[in-house]
Amino acid sequence: MNMQGWAEIALTIGLAVGLGWPLGIYMSRIWQGQSTWLDPVLRPVEGAFYRLAGVDRNQGQGWLAYTFSFLAFSAVAFLFLYAILRLQGHLPLNPGGFAGMSPDLAFNTAISFVTNTDWQFYSGESAASNMTQMAGLTVQNFASAAAGIAVAAALARAFAANRGSTIGNFWTDITRIALYILAPLSIVIALALCALGVPQTLLGHVDAHTLEGAKQSIALGPIASQEAIKQLGTNGGGFFNANSAHPFENPGAFSNLIEEVIMNMLGFACVVAFGRVVGLRKEARALVIVMAVMVSGAAAAIYAAETQPTPALVAAHVQTTPNMEGKEVRFGAPSTAVFAAMTTGASDGAVNGMHESFTPLGGGMAMFMIQLAEMLPGGVGSGLYGMIVMAIVAVFVAGLMVGRTPEYLGKKIEAREIQLSMLAFLILTTSILGFASVAVILPTALKTVSTTGPHGLSEALYAYTSATGNNGSAFAGLSVSPYWNVTMGIAMWLGRFGYAVPVLAIAGGLVTKPKLEPTAGTLPTHGALFVGLLIGVILILGGLQYFPAQALGPIVEHFQMLAATSAH
């Protein structure tokens, strides 16, 4: 560890918060249907979307209608992508001549991208055509991100309303979010990445004859356009198998900084936008602080873990740190650590180093960030609504202590809100621990786990953690099989809709409630006390649920590693 490393980590997270702020102000205008400076160009396009889709932009939806629209959109997205994946062998823009994916792999991949998870059981360079990458995966990167932000916008309107009835219109939300936020930012970022070396071509590969006379086929494709939205929309599905560790996805320190910053930027922006829509900016600031503090803590922990001596290097009597297995020279320990914290805190799931080769505590910390339910700052939109659920639980806990009906942001928090919050939360836990427990005793599942012992447990636990958390990063030694394709597909589905639908139900209940003015008995939800309370609730809930499993995986392995390195 050194000062340069700490400075890099601080700068990276600071930039994500700093850029998220103005973007959040802009985003609040999009959520509220207000005019922007992009209107002259985009207003006609937006209008065309509504005309063709038969949508009345002024018609608000109740929470059930909003939910049905969200589910219908996701179902159609799944069918579109599933069809493209199965049929890619017959579609154009397939320079590598790749065949269609098998039904179980296409099922897994389609759910994966529709739920903003982007777990990859295929290698992009050897299994996905350029048509699939563009018209299939890139589209879902936009669509799933827009849908997640839409749910957050609906929740914001529910908190802002005073005895209202509707929470917005899903179709105008996704259209405006995609056209006014995601598309313009993606264009700028894609061109910036391209200038820094990320290829953008319709060629499949070029053949080179190396200096030593060998033949080398170099995979290429429309990478920059996908890389931009992959990070911006917290998707994380790489063009290549190696994801952002691949020099074509992430050629250097500057591209890496951009990719890190943009994968947390919109997560923070959603919170800022929420605060402005609800009209309680200080409360939103408290949530931003909680997120920033916790993701910084995770980055620091992983950085410290990845600069510990590892057994292989100690035994061979070479330079013992940092742990460079699975890391790129241009990134080293600090860039890889902060990337890992931000990608697992954000449900992005891109990696610029291999998490499976991290030290036990480094990999365990990455997994724990996902287990804290993906809201630090979380996926775009989903992070905000995850954090609001946690804040509801926190005010409930505080209410129990003083014996008052809790309020949050001017809305009474009653039995229905708490039940729905806990339902959302328990669906995640059940999926993660349930699927992982079955996998580690089922021979069919264990066949494709790459190793035994605590590390094997970590690999299986990480897989369902990542799937349910809609993260998508992996302990990538796990190899593909129909069992994992199907069960992880179900876990991803549960993690997305098992959380978002209760949140929309909460929004539906809150919107009809009167907006209360704070009284002397209201717990202030903007100060240091609340920040501390919320961090405590997040850590205790996450810790209670997952500490036993973590203890059998990463923590045991950590002590084994200490024993192995101190023996020399």
Add this chain to the structure above:
Amino acid sequence: MLRHFRPAIVMMALFTLILGLAYPLAITGIADVLFGDQAAGSLVRDRAGAVIGSSLIAQGFARPEYLHPRPSAAGKGWDPMNSGGSNLGPMDKKLIDRVATDTAALRAENRGAVIPADAVTTSGSGLDPDVSPENARMQAPRIAASRGIPLEVVEALIGSHEQEPLLGFIGQPRINVLAVNRALDARYLVAQPKGR
């Protein structure tokens, strides 16, 4: 529920047209004009114009007169059609054995040198185009001896290829292997005796 499907299908079709086709194709067109070299993959060509690799992608080097890249877990080594890391955990015996074997080989090739961590570990992509400055300097005596040129010349050439971190603290110092090897070949083109 069914009335939600018309907008869903139309919206998804429009997303596909505008964000799945128009957007990437437009970026492809603009990138080709503005950043043609990068967009095509930062390809490196010889004097005759034949592609010898990409400056961003590692290629295998085994001969003693060349700077060697890091070990690679991509396919059978440095295979851009199969990017990826070893995915071996820190306690994995396969990793411990592999590092031991590679270290012994490196000690034999580069006598008496301290071996840096990146020289015996595989990268995440398997295509890491760089080595650390310590790794490059460790190999300098071998390169100098096999090319029959003074050690200081090789060290100076390696030093001139060192890329510093952005603003001094973002990323790590690194040396592009292919760039060094092309410079070596360009400057010392006269066939040197290749014996050790």
